[in-house]
Amino acid sequence: xTLTIPYTSEGNASLVATDAQWSxxxxxWKQASQVTHLLHPVLRxxxxxxxxxxxxxxxxxxxxxxxxxAIQLLQSELKQTKxxxxxxxxxxxxxxxxxxxxxxxxxxxxxxxxxAPSLELTTKLREALLAYSGHLADQQHLExxxxxxxxxxxxxxxxxxSAAGVYCQLGQLLQQQKQWPSAATAYETAIxxxxxxxxxxxxxxxxxxxxxxxESAISAYQRALKLxxxxxxxxxxxxxxxxxxxxxxEAIRILKNCIEAANSAPAEWYADLGxxxxxxxxxxxxxISCLASLARDPRCAKAHFGLGQLLITxxxxxxxxxxxxxxxxxQPDFYPAAAMIGLIKLMEKKTTNTGRKFVQRxxxxxxxxxxxxxxxxxxDVVEAHxxxxxxxxxxxxxxxxxxxYRRAIRLNGSYTPAHVQLGKALTxxxxxxxxAAELQLSLGLNPNNSEVLxxxxxxxxxxxxxx
Numbered sequence: 001x002t003l004t005i006p007y008t009s010e011g012n013a014s015l016v017a018t019d020a021q022w023s024x025x026x027x028x029w030k031q032a033s034q035v036t037h038l039l040h041p042v043l044r045x046x047x048x049x050x051x052x053x054x055x056x057x058x059x060x061x062x063x064x065x066x067x068x069x070a071i072q073l074l075q076s077e078l079k080q081t082k083x084x085x086x087x088x089x090x091x092x093x094x095x096x097x098x099x100x101x102x103x104x105x106x107x108x109x110x111x112x113x114x115x116a117p118s119l120e121l122t123t124k125l126r127e128a129l130l131a132y133s134g135h136l137a138d139q140q141h142l143e144x145x146x147x148x149x150x151x152x153x154x155x156x157x158x159x160x161x162s163a164a165g166v167y168c169q170l171g172q173l174l175q176q177q178k179q180w181p182s183a184a185t186a187y188e189t190a191i192x193x194x195x196x197x198x199x200x201x202x203x204x205x206x207x208x209x210x211x212x213x214x215e216s217a218i219s220a221y222q223r224a225l226k227l228x229x230x231x232x233x234x235x236x237x238x239x240x241x242x243x244x245x246x247x248x249x250e251a252i253r254i255l256k257n258c259i260e261a262a263n264s265a266p267a268e269w270y271a272d273l274g275x276x277x278x279x280x281x282x283x284x285x286x287x288i289s290c291l292a293s294l295a296r297d298p299r300c301a302k303a304h305f306g307l308g309q310l311l312i313t314x315x316x317x318x319x320x321x322x323x324x325x326x327x328x329x330x331q332p333d334f335y336p337a338a339a340m341i342g343l344i345k346l347m348e349k350k351t352t353n354t355g356r357k358f359v360q361r362x363x364x365x366x367x368x369x370x371x372x373x374x375x376x377x378x379x380d381v382v383e384a385h386x387x388x389x390x391x392x393x394x395x396x397x398x399x400x401x402x403x404x405y406r407r408a409i410r411l412n413g414s415y416t417p418a419h420v421q422l423g424k425a426l427t428x429x430x431x432x433x434x435x436a437a438e439l440q441l442s443l444g445l446n447p448n449n450s451e452v453l454x455x456x457x458x459x460x461x462x463x464x465x466x467x
Contacts, residue, residue: 055087067098085115092124101132123162126152130166137173146173157193164194171203175210183207198228205237212380212411214245232262236269243276246413248445252276267297274306279416281446283313301331308340317344335374339383342370346390359394367391382412389421398425416445420452423459432463 052060054077061070074091078084092107108125115121129152136145149170157163171186187204194200201224208217221238228234239254255273259265274289287310293303308323321344327337345367346359371387378384389404405422408415419442426435439456443449 055084055090058087058090062094067094070094071098071100085111089121089124092128096124096128096131099135101128101135104128105132117156122155126155126162126166129155130169133169133173137169137176142173142177146170149173161194164190164197164200167193168200168203171207175203175207178210180207180210184211196227198224198231198234201227202231202234202237205241209237209241209244210380214241217241218245230261232258232265235261236272240272243272243414244412246409246445248276248279248414251414252280265296267293267300268302269293270296271300271302271306274303275309276414278306278309279414279445281416281448283310286310299330301327301334301337304330305334305337305340308337312340312344312347315347317348320344333377335378335381336383339371339374339381339387342367342374343383343387343390345370346387346394364391364394380411382408382415382418385411386415386418386421389418389425393421393425398428401425402429414445416442416449419445420449423452424455427459427462432459432466435459436463 054073058070058073061067061073071091071094074087074094077087078091088107088111092104092111095101095104095107105125105128108121108128112118112121112125129148133145133148133152136142136148149166152166153163153170167186167190171183171190174180174183174186184204184207187200187207190200191197191204201220205217205220205224208214208220218238218241221234221241224234225231225238235254235258239251239258242254243251252273255269255276259269259273262269270289270293274286274293277286277289286306290303290306290310293300293306297303304323304327308320308327311317311320311323321341324337324341324344327334331337345363348363367387368391371384371391374381374384375388385404385408389401389408392398392401392404402422402425405418405425408418409422412418419438423435423438423442426432426438429435436456436459439452439459442452443456446452
């Protein structure tokens with residue numbers, strides 16, 4: 001059996017595990033090189049010296065690529081003679097490099113128990129725990145992976161970089177479990193240990209965005225950009241946070257710039273730009289961005305979702321639903337697409353013989369159930385909150401509708417439809433000044449919305465009459 005060192009570019013957890021294995025192998029080769037000049041058997045026997053020890057023979061086996069034989073030889077020696085620190089450390093290094101994580105951890109612990117405190121051994125044990133955690137995480141055993149990381153945290157910190165790696169990996173696993181506050185705490189601790197690493201500040205920013213703490217997230221991204229000014233992914237994340245905060249036009253400028261600066265921007269970046277452009281009413285530009293996204297990756301769910309929204313503006317509801325359904329096929333937990341299907345159902349109004357338009361009861365109930373089930377799964381889906389607002393509005397409960405529109409705006413300050421509908425709701429409730437302010441805000445996002453321009457003028461006329 002040959003030694004294999006796995007490498008993956010998917011996620012820092014796997015990279016950390018790989019680094020630990022390379023570190024172990026580096027230690028092995030160093031030991032081998034230090035005694036190679038002693039290991040030529042012909043010379044040794046010619047001089048009448050003693051035969052090589054088990055440790056030396058193991059290094060010979062390592063040099064010839066016979067890793068398993070070296071492991072077996074060392075294990076046999078340690079069964080006969082319990083205390084052999086040099087051999088046990090080599091065995092632990094070999095086991096770690098060969099992905100026998102649990103055995104490697106046992107031997108490193110044994111060495112620490114029987115030897116004087118050693119920063120090198122503590123670091124090796126931490127790396128082994130980190131590697132095993134990454135291995136378990138790759139198999140989706142997240143709780144077990146987190147448990148091993150907590151064991152690593154309990155070790156004396158020693159090297160700040162090594163300890164920071166533990167907290168970073170913990171943050172990533174907690175992110176996967178959507179434990180946003182705990183993940184943020186892990187990243188904050190990592191930053192205290194290793195403040196000069198831009199990627200950790202970026203990870204913290206991403207978690208803060210999930211918590212809706214946009215100001216803090218933007219600050220984290222800005223700190224990261226001071227450390228790494230040309231990091232395109234950071235510029236993208238900053239642009240997206242500004243978009244959610246309601247700084248739509250600045251966000252679009254940044255999203256465009258980071259696409260231009262990147263050698264090969266990911267498909268999702270183009271889709272994000274398209275979704276932002278939709279809110280400004282730049283329909284053609286949004287379409288170009290979404291199509292550019294799909295040209296790079298036909299399986300980008302967000303781009304299909306964006307095209308679905310574009311089709312709604314043309315009232316091509318059936319094709320819009322197909323696009324949203326395609327997004328859900330590609331990413332079953334992409335809840336904005338599911339909510340958009342519910343919204344389309346509300347838009348597909350029937351017409352009476354007299355020309356009055358209405359929503360059938362079964363359409364209404366299906367849409368309402370859709371939004372409620374989505375919010376049970378994920379309470380932060382903007383389109384679902386907006387959809388609930390629309391269902392309340394259709395029932396005549398304008399006050400409750402306004403609450404839903406506000407929730408949507410808190411999650412995405414650039415979501416133009418929510419600003420428009422909130423402005424209308426406030427004027428219906430007699431809050432003319434607040435309604436006018438909300439409509440004006442929506443025009444700041446989409447200056448060319450003729451319907452809102454007309455409505456705002458009527459509201460202002462009403463305000464003048466009241467004075």
